[in-house]
Amino acid sequence: MKKITRITTQKKNKNRFNIFLDDGHGESYGFSVDEALLVEYRLRKGLELEDSMVDTLIQKDTVHKSYTQAIHFLSYRMRTKKEIRDYLDKKEVEPEQVEQIMDRLEKEKLVDDRQFAEMFVLTRISTSSKGPSLIKKELMEKGVAASIAQEAVEQYPYEEQYDKVRKLIEKKLSQKKKDSFRKQVQNMQASLMQKGFSQDVIKDALSGIQEEKDDDSEWEALVYQGEKLLRKHERKHEGYALMNKVKEGLFRKGFPMDEIQKFLESRE
Template sequence: MPKISRITTQKKHKDRYNIFLDNGSGEKYGFSVDESILVEYRLRKGMELEDSTVNVLIQKDTLHKHYTLAINFLSYRMRTKKEIRDYLVEKEVDEAHISKIMEKLAAERLIDDHEFARSFVRTRINTSSKGPNMVKQELLQKGVEEAFIIEALEMYSFDIQFEKALKLAEKKLNANSKKSFRQQIQQMQGTLMQKGYSGDLVKEVTSELANQKDDDAEWASLVKQGEKLLQKHQQKYSGFQLSQKIKEALYRKGFTIDLINTFLDEYLEEG
């Protein structure tokens, strides 16, 4: 039966130890263990170890190293059960070890999908412009149960959604100020839907923005685009044809018929 002939501390990892064995034919490196296993099994020089004990120690140390992998992965931020399991699978950890690690992490409350969902929603509310539908999809992709997600999203109230969506919409309108108000609204609505806001909320935001419509800015935008169209078509068309060409183009850009007619009355007469 081999005996422990020497125990040394690893140079790069001071909490790990190399165990050397001698079975009567000279000393050889046997295996390495974490300090916790060294203490638990009271490993010491001269101690005899059966082969079965050596195998147990190696398995236990392997499990400890894999558990440490999971702890390090958790050290950067909270993780869901699915994220931890996927990470361990990627690291080629045995399924038996994964199950034990997951049980231990849950027992130590280091993984908790319920709390993860609440924390995730709070973070998204405070740091992003994403709506609840997008947040829900993110959580589903991370493997969180839908019941946990629904409960967590209760803190994302309609008032909070409206405030964030309106701020995003106003920013979008300012960026597209050269376009007609209708075009700006359509693009804004698409943006809000893509961001995960509901149709009802988008309607509320649209209604609010309609009250803020700047008629002077709309007229200035139409004049700018109308003048470009005049320069483009007036050498080829005149009279009714020119009027129709400009009217169709401006209507496609989202301007109202009344505003277009006003422009045509003023600018074609001047022409």
């Protein structure tokens, strides 16, 4: 049996208290507790504690400190269950204590993967150019279940996806390129797929895109690529063979055959 002889407030943390004990051989530091435990167990000078109770208080305080760390981690932004578990593991919290902390956080509704996923999707919609598939992938990487992630991204309106894709297309087309229009469209399709948009919304957004083709820019790109191909092949080929190599190269790059023929005729 040990008796509490003194309780002092810690200098660096006014919400924590040092407990001093006397086991019959004089006073010595026993342990420290948070204010919540001090109140819950009514710790006071003169109170006698069994060794088992001292062990219980130390264990509960350890859990409480880890819980407080988790709360601090949550204070910056919402977190998934996996993110919190990973954080506690990094802090070397015992697995059994991690479960206690997670149970408490869930009961207090401080962690909710479904709510996290919904808020995450809304944030991505308003602050990024990412599509549903990529957002779902991000959620799953954060530990959100696939079914919950799918439900969340289904809240991404098709109209907003379409508008976002159209803006990305217009931005790409406004940039001067040395590629054929067809090649630019193919590159845009690949880029939009990588950003997580579906083939359906990409197809709809690209419908009528041919009307935005700039013939002057297309010709400039063809001449640039054609001259480049001429320089590449003229060391080994000449005449018909050279023109044929250039023709094949330009066609693979997506230029229309009538424009290619026009270029070749201008170089004969």
